[in-house]
Amino acid sequence: MGHGHSHGIPQSGADDVGPSKARIRRMVIALVILVIFLIVEASVGILVNSLALLADAGHMLTDVVGMSMGLVALLLARKGSATAARTFGWHRAEVLTAMANAVLLLGVAVWVFYEAIQRIGDAPEIPGVALIVTAALGLAANIVVMVMLRADAKGSLAVRSAYLEVLADAVGSVGVLVAGGLVLAFGWGYADIVVAVLISIWVVPRAMKLAAASLRILTQASPEHVDVNSVEADLAALPGVSGVHDLHVWTLTTGMDVVTVHLTADGDGESVLHSARTLLESHGLSHATVQIESNAAGRHCEKDVTW
Missing domain, CATH: 1.20.1510.10 (Cation efflux protein transmembrane domain)
Known part of the structure; x- marks a missing residue:
């Protein structure tokens, strides 16, 4: 995880x-x-x-x-x-x-x-x-x-x-x-x-x-300037990602959009985490929480915190 x-x-x-x-x-x-x-x-x-x-x-x-x-x-x-x-x-x-x-x-x-x-x-x-x-x-x-x-x-x-x-x-x-x-x-x-x-x-x-x-x-609706379907599709297309679920995007206040998402990864969880974070930032979603769920045998926990 x-x-x-x-x-x-x-x-x-x-x-x-x-x-x-x-x-x-x-x-x-x-x-x-x-x-x-x-x-x-x-x-x-x-x-x-x-x-x-x-x-x-x-x-x-x-x-x-x-x-x-x-x-x-x-x-x-x-x-x-x-x-x-x-x-x-x-x-x-x-x-x-x-x-x-x-x-x-x-x-x-x-x-x-x-x-x-x-x-x-x-x-x-x-x-x-x-x-x-x-x-x-x-x-x-x-x-x-x-x-x-x-x-x-x-x-x-x-x-x-x-x-x-x-x-x-x-x-x-x-x-x-x-x-x-x-x-x-x-x-x-x-x-x-x-x-x-x-x-x-x-x-x-x-x-x-x-x-x-x-x-x-x-009401925590998704921001008008963020195409949530496009974000989901781009995340699903990342190398090593086999599934995307629990994607939530909302605005806390002006200029502060927040996203949380769970990704199922077949490969290296750390690599997928880095790619997902970079992708979300390209969509203007820099305040993000990404959870990786590994399909690989011998699951282990990785944690990467960036400020």
Whole structure:
């Protein structure tokens, strides 16, 4: 019997595990920017009774809450220690955060739809200049935050969810600018309501996509970018392998795909173990556990651990 473990996560110390300090620092700065502008936008929205500004502020509130949770998740992933009860540590905390963010986005969208229906037949008096100035400031804040988060969005679901929310806010700010222009040029107060609804409609499918990505990980479905049938076929084709079974591939958290598999070997178990590990790494599965079951007479146990 042979066992092989190949781990793509450094184990040398807490400072090497999880998200980098630079990623966390950028998240903190982005959070401060969003909190400052949230206060500004919500205050102006209440003062001028603008649903578009309040809708945008509502989405920015989900940004702040989501980014706060995401920051906690990243800190837990970096510093949270593994225990007997939690052998993988806190790496999945960011997935839970992403799911919570999706729910918050959908909740804000429902609230905006409800408010828009309540305002039908009663066109609000909205100062166009206030909309334009506030939206322009919001767009500038969103662009700064997006630039800060873009590089990390591919490597972390928590950062990606925050990035998508800020992107939605940026589109919302553009919409509020358009509403302000229409109010200023034509005095059409309904532009505020229309833009608020359009912002929410634009956000809903993105929130659903984020929720689906989170749910896929939480249900331990195989990663979309991994062809499990191809992996199984390639393993079966390795020299000395006569059988492949109990192949499981799932995602622990963003960028951390895990695979376990049992291989029946007719030849040298150590050679098969090395070949299987190399093959799995070529499929992007560096965090792997391979068990070799030998058909040869006189079974013996081999163990090869690689970090």
